[in-house]
Amino acid sequence: MAEYPEHLVRAHRLIDGRTVTVRPIRPEDFAPVREFLNELSGESKYMRFQKWVHAPSDQLIHFLTDVDYDRHLALVCTARSGDRDEIVGEARYVADSQGRTCELGIVVADAWHKSGVAGILMEALIHAARERGLARMEGLVLSSNAEMLRFVRALGFETEPAPEDRTLMRISKVLQDSSAPQAR
Amino acid sequence: MKRIWLDSYPQGVPAEIDARAYTSLNELLERSCSRFRDGTALSNMGVSVTYAELEGLSRAFAAYLRKVLGLRKGERVAIVLPNLLQYPVALFGALRAGMTVVNVNPLYTASELRHQLADSGAAAIVVLENFARTVQEALPDTAIRFVLTTQVGDLFPPPRRWLVNFAVKYAKRMVPRWFIPGAVQFREALARGAGQSLDDPGLGRGDIAFLQYTGGTTGVAKGAILTHGNMVANVEQVAAWAAATLKEGREIVITALPLYHVFALTANLLVFVKLGGENVLVTNPRDIGGFVAELGKTRFTAMTGVNTLFNALLNAPGFEAVAAASRGTLKLAVAGGMAVQRSVAERWRNATGVPLVEGYGLTEASPNVCANRFDAGEFTGKLGLPLPSTEVAILGDDGREVALGEIGEIGVRGPQVMRGYWNAPEETAKAFTADGWLKTGDMGRIDERGYVEFSDRKKDVVVVSGFKAYPTEIEDVAMLHPGVKDAGAVGVPDERSGEVVALFVVRKDPALTAEALLAHCAKHLTGYKQPRRIEFREQLPKTPIGKILRRVLKEEASRLRG
Secondary structure (H helix, E strand, O other), rough: OOOOOOOHHHEEEEOOOOEEEEEEOHHHHHHHHHHHHOOOOOHHHHHOOOOOOOOOOOOHHHHOOOOOOOOOOEEEEEEOOOEEEEEEEEEEEEEOOOOEEEEEEEEHHHHHHOOOOHHHHHHHHHHHHHHHHOOEEEEEEEEOOOHHHHHHHHHOOOEEEEEOOOOEEEEEEEOOOOOOOOOO | OHHHHHHHOOOOOOOOOOOOOOHHHHHHHHHHHOOOOOOEEEEEOOOEHHHHHHHHHHHHHHHHHHHHHOOOOOOOOEEEEEOOHHHHHHHHHHHHHOOEEOOOOOOOOHHHHHHHHHHOOOOOEEHHHHHHHHHHHOOOOOOEEEEEEOOOOOOOOOOOHHHHHHHEEEEEOOOOOOOOOOOOOOOHHHHHHHHOOOOOOOOOOOOOOEEEOOOOOOOOOOOEEHHHHHHHHHHHHHHHHHHHOOOOOOEEEEOOOOOOHHHHHHHHHHHHHHHOOOOEEEOOOOOOOHHHHHOOOOOOOOOEEOHHHHHHHHHOOOOOHHHHOOOOOOOOEEEEOOOOOOHHHHHHHHHOOOOEEEEOOHHHHHEEEEEEOOOOOOOOOOOOOEEOOOOOEEEEEOOOEEEOOOOEEEEEOOOOOOEEOOOOOHHHHHOOOOOOOOEEEEEEEOOOOEEEEEEEHHHOOOOEOOOOOOHHHHHHHHHHHOOOEEEEEEEEOOOOOEEEEEEEEOOOOOOOOOOHHHHHHHHHOOHOEEEEEEEEEEEOOOOOOEOOEEEEEEEEHHHHHO
């Protein structure tokens, strides 16, 4: 496993003045991530996993929090709430075995929609993926998720209907000018 | 977009209807009751009710709700009945009292019913005794203050009433034991209401007539708010489309689809009441032998159904003779709710001599949006032309209209489109584009003649014989079982129902059987939502970041069936 990418930790100020921190996830985030997922509306969970997630299993949270920072990178966005930090959003990519392309996923707490958190997370994720030498970022978005589609288009993603399943849209963005993978 | 479909309209069908023809459904009913007094409005199991009788019965029920129970205008009344004479009486009674009707599938499980009652805030409920046990279980956590129960034969004349009620309760044992303190019998309510006067609740087009529940992708059903204005408009739209075919005071329509479904509610009950026609209420069309026998005794002129129902009739022994006998009398057969198979349409035409005309709609549009021409010679395989005063557009992902002929999401505007979802402003906002198009969740295109064609579904929904089942709701129920770790539901093609639900399950308890899980699902889900097949897997197919791949599950499920 790669070392904790400390350099990806960064504080941000939102338009409304609140400050948040984006940082790579840690295995210790197990409990906060469970709380974060449990607090999500059914709609938000459905958008993220594209199925019903009643109560996230330990296995799922383990998968989400115990990442190798290399093929699988996850960033969380935290905000100060009383005397502790709470997770208000997370974004991740998982690269393919050739290290060329990656799939992205993002979800933001319902109360933090339209706060700018999603944009900050995506920007950080794209930056990290570029740095990692990935050539493309891809994803599947529900066709009915108009808000997400608008959001990723504004970030320069191409969107097209998934030919095999019209309930989904494929989104993709070229990250590097050259498609050659960088040696690592 | 220019309304190019107008050029394909049959002669005599206007581009616009008069959406102000009636101020409310009450006025529509009352006008028909005075114009067609002695005409038969309803019949069920051989017993008929005239328009004058329907007026009196619904007035008595309205007066009971208003005067005896003291319910106020705008309160909700839930109706949990199959197609019986009591249904229109309760429905028009509630509307005439100024209440909003919440139509409930009587086959709902207690948890499904509880959600609908709690969400709608219904104050009163009318239920057939056969389903009273479910109501009893669902009552806690709801705002129901009054329960009215009825028996199958309650509006039959004696001795038929006593015989039928006795047979249902004791001989056939179709009534599970129930006890609801304070429940009042429907007959008693009518008797007490009959002595009361009824004041006009003073309804307008903006008052809510129905909260019509429909599923949602995130698992809970939402109530589409359908106003008197919406419903009157849709009745006028369908009536205008049918004007050349259907004649006032002369039609007999077979109402075999349940009236709690908005299609039969509008296309059969309301349209034919406007026309002064007779609704033949078929209580249990699943008893196909009894249904065919009933058809054999009726000189019906029109019928509505879903593909599944027409197919079942065509395959039923004895239907051939009934179909042959209906030649010359039957004028119209309309199918909605689900795609019509060409083979069924062709067999229907050969058997009866009339085409099976496909229509398209959705709960949120009261429901009729498109229909094929009633004088169509051939089965078109299309959803049809937008009805008068209806606009249909094909929308791109940005919510803007795409070029003619291109595929996109079907959007609808018109006076029949709902106001929104009950108590769900966010869901309501998502249902419409900025330009006010209702997003149907269906993908399609408009051809150069203005016919709307269906291509695919945008929403993740399984349509079982015209009923929408959402995978998330089924997954939610499956995962309530302690032996289930993960579950994925998909729709698979089915000869009979169009589609059925297949469920893939990852077990937590290795001893869990498909039978046990099916029994669990049956406890929480009404029939059409229940999985027809359960497959156990070590894991579900997912993308690297953990999104389920339903397409892979669908392919697997189709292979397993093939």
